[in-house]
Amino acid sequence: MAVNGLNGVNGTRSKHDISTLKVNQSRLMDAIHGGCKYGAAHRYGDHPTETGMARLSLNDADKQIRDWFLATAKSLNCKTSIDQMGNLFAIRPGKNAAAPPIMMGSHLDTQPTGGRYDGILGVNAGLEVLKVLHENNVETEGSIGVVNWTNEEGARFPMMAVASGVWAEVVPLETAWNLAEVSPGEDGHKRTMKQELERIGYLGSQPASYRAMPMACHFELHIEQGPSLETERKRIGVVKGVQAFKWFEITVKGRDTHAGTTPFYARMDSMLCAAKLIVESNAIVKKFGGLATTGILNADPGSINTMAHTVTFTLDIRHVEDDKLSEIEKACREAFSRISEKESEKGCKIEWKELVDSPAVKFHPDCIAAVEASTKEVCQDLPMTSEDGQLWRYMISGAGHDSCYTNRRCPTSMIFTPTKDGISHNPQEYCSPEDCAIGAQVLLGAVLRYDKLRAD
């Protein structure tokens, strides 16, 4: 791909400028940590930034960061809009303002014990790119924007990236609107997404669809969330795809009887059954080289000396290959049935509810090429730390992202930055200021390259 920079007209920046445009590291970090005052939680050190985050989608802190996002976008003369899923769009018009914009997207919601980078880095890097274009009076070929996708984490409403899923017309709007939060509020009731969108004032009128908001392409900068880049002392991951995963809610129905008087043969112990299923799912995925995780488990009625009549737990299974993920699911279904036919688990009924089905994703070659070219340029100026003499590598993402859904409707790819100790979904999640800025710089270069590409 040729990299020629921008055409200069009327005082706007000229050709060959891509390499001279630089993101501002301290401004980027100030924005990241400044925004983290909304929803900061789980302090682990004395420094003001040594906290994690608990900005669950559509909670009060999420409303505050949304207000901040729109104010920031407006200060950069962006056109802003809100769709029916509360997705926020900020668009900086280019020469050809009629053409779909190039979008830089990620999310501002976090896990309940989340960190300061997952999603947050991507949105802030997008805004930083707009700031660089703004302060340098860069006129791009087409429009360039940033999107903050709603409820990417799936932590509060149990469908990850549900709002980009609606945009892609993969998830029906009503399904998403009716999604209930995983744990009830203080009054014992579970809110739906629509109720919470209304409550915080972010139920927009713009249809949540790629038809109403088409995109030229979608780039997402994100922390890797795993250990590879750090271990190999590389600075950038050029992400070619995302592994497949599925989420299930599994309900085990047994019988509530007395813990002291019910002999094992007369039990239908839903908790013991669930425990065996969790252990078994782990053994199964290991055989296939996949992953399995149970993060939520609820037992009813919840009494020490009474067996639970119902246990509900979540199962997250992953594999880089779709076929292998299907085999894992099949093996789990068979093993779970078998387990529920024996011993104290005999008679337990097992119900599977699929919450998320995210097939393996292959990103678009044009976007990957733009990221790769930008990465190579940025890495040229950095000290060599990696043993194999290359500061970047291709990667497959272990985590799902909104980019999985945008990829169905427009060319998409992602950029990864190192993550300390590979730890994410944890208050101590960390990416150094230098690495955040390098990632944002790669994003800037990829966007401008793609802008040039489409103009050519």
Next chain:
Amino acid sequence: MAVNGLNGVNGTRSKHDISTLKVNQSRLMDAIHGGCKYGAAHRYGDHPTETGMARLSLNDADKQIRDWFLATAKSLNCKTSIDQMGNLFAIRPGKNAAAPPIMMGSHLDTQPTGGRYDGILGVNAGLEVLKVLHENNVETEGSIGVVNWTNEEGARFPMMAVASGVWAEVVPLETAWNLAEVSPGEDGHKRTMKQELERIGYLGSQPASYRAMPMACHFELHIEQGPSLETERKRIGVVKGVQAFKWFEITVKGRDTHAGTTPFYARMDSMLCAAKLIVESNAIVKKFGGLATTGILNADPGSINTMAHTVTFTLDIRHVEDDKLSEIEKACREAFSRISEKESEKGCKIEWKELVDSPAVKFHPDCIAAVEASTKEVCQDLPMTSEDGQLWRYMISGAGHDSCYTNRRCPTSMIFTPTKDGISHNPQEYCSPEDCAIGAQVLLGAVLRYDKLRAD
């Protein structure tokens, strides 16, 4: 033991009257089901009595049934009192009113998915005995009373029989008062026993102690809660003791990291660890011929795609022999440590908190003899259903009861009635009206025999 009935004086009943005093089955059943309007829940059939109960200790329904208990006792000219644990005493004076009363005790609190008999039968049978004495103008040698013990189930406040434990001076009053409920209320806060005693107006001033409220003896009628009597077609269990049990709250501390990006070697998966511990505890107790149950499990933070950093679960272990129970605990402790040192559980920290330690109980021979004599008399008149030609049997209770604690301070024993399908701690828990009345009749006979015995 000689059975001579009562000495008649001044119009009171004469000798040989024990066998002519009869409990009133329909009055007993009306009282049981009438009281169940307070806290009825979990309807399973059309008949008005086809519901279970959710009268958790010190909730609003428990206040209502307590008011009803005191009103009933007063209508029988009983002296009533309330102690610092909310235990309710109703005493019908005998000839020698200074001597400690013979008490018939059980409880009116239930499991969250409880039935209409567990505890409720015992208290109502006690009141029915008082009604029979009252309507027949029986003057007993000593006083005879009924006690409703607070929070026997341990379902809301996680120590079974905690209030008889305080009475026995085994559990310190402050420990009991400060016990927090297992699940938070609507406002997210966990109430303590003392707060709830105050709230419902049942924090009495009488010291909760066997010194302030001494008892001549304690009899408890209860449903068996297991399948033995029904299976063997017997009508009465003469209970000689209670198996040993312990309750623990076990906390597994791991690390919250991403479900899709954290390889197994880098996990500290507290949920997988907890699941393995539950499965292992089951395997261990099976080797020893004991029981193990996990009824409560909570995972924090509770997100589908994040490992829980903390999982807390309860473990209820039981065995008829104290030594074997100790061996089970030891084996569990060793196995749990071992499990937390390997695979994805490596690095998880396991903490044990003992909630209840209830050693095996042997009831008092005098009480057992009174129950046995009464049982034999009652069974004489019943159709033979049992293959071995005997309508009653000796039993060891699988469940703990307030009688475990009273037995430390006064002669105690229990009477069991059949339980349909052995099912208890379940809305469909059932004991037929005939069996309820037979149990109450045995209780009446045991009490009058003991009254006679102490006078002799």
